[in-house]
Structure formats: C-alpha cells, structure tokens
Amino acid sequence: MNQHDRLHRKELLDAQESLASTLRKCLKIQQGGKLRSPQQTLNDRRAKSLQIAVDLIEERLKGIR
Amino acid sequence: MNQHDRLHRKELLDAQESLASTLRKCLKIQQGGKLRSPQQTLNDRRAKSLQIAVDLIEERLKGIR
Numbered sequence: 464m465n466q467h468d469r470l471h472r473k474e475l476l477d478a479q480e481s482l483a484s485t486l487r488k489c490l491k492i493q494q495g496g497k498l499r500s501p502q503q504t505l506n507d508r509r510a511k512s513l514q515i516a517v518d519l520i521e522e523r524l525k526g527i528r
Numbered sequence: 529m530n531q532h533d534r535l536h537r538k539e540l541l542d543a544q545e546s547l548a549s550t551l552r553k554c555l556k557i558q559q560g561g562k563l564r565s566p567q568q569t570l571n572d573r574r575a576k577s578l579q580i581a582v583d584l585i586e587e588r589l590k591g592i593r
Binding site: 474485 | 539540542543544546547550573574576577578580581584585588
C-alpha cells in the first residue's frame, strides 16, 4: 500500500465511521416510532441513503486493501 | 441500460440527493459559526464524510451511465 492509498484509506475509514454513526441514530429513531409521517419519511430516506454510502465506502475500501 | 441498472441508478440518485441535502445543512451550520467546539468538530466531520459519500455515488453513477 503506497502513501497515497494509506491516506485515502484513513479518510474513507473516518467517513465510514461517521456515516455509520449517523445511520445508527436514524435506525434508533425508526425503532422509537415516535416520528410523524413527513419526518418519518425523511428519516427513512436518510437511513437508506446512509446505508448505500456506507456500502459504497466498504466496496471502495476492499479495492485498496 | 438494462432494468437492473435503471433501478440501481434511481436508488443512487435518490441517495445522492438526500445526502447532498444533509450536506448543505451541515455547511450552512458551519457558515453560521454558532456551534461550540465539540459540536463544530462533529459537524465538520459529518460534512467531510457526506462530501465523500456524494462523490463516491457520483463516480458510481458515471460507471452506469
């Protein structure tokens, strides 16, 4: 792994951790079931998007491992 | 573009839009400059992560265009 990849990998890992943390919050809110419909839709959409982001980063990390 | 790619593309576009919207909120908060240090760090980290996510989705979309 060269210097460039190492830096890039660290950035991706940090981003993944941060997005996964936000995702966990969204899922917790989903489980709480206290949101009204429009907020619930927004939260559901956000959770789905964050999951896709976490997955794409995972895939990218595999490529530079 | 086949059916699978079309569905996948729509999902990615939706995710990108949702993450970009959250990113804009983070940047607005940054510009407001009203956060205290720990919250500021968290918000900065989140903005950086969201930007990476938006970029990765963009790259993926280019691959299936």
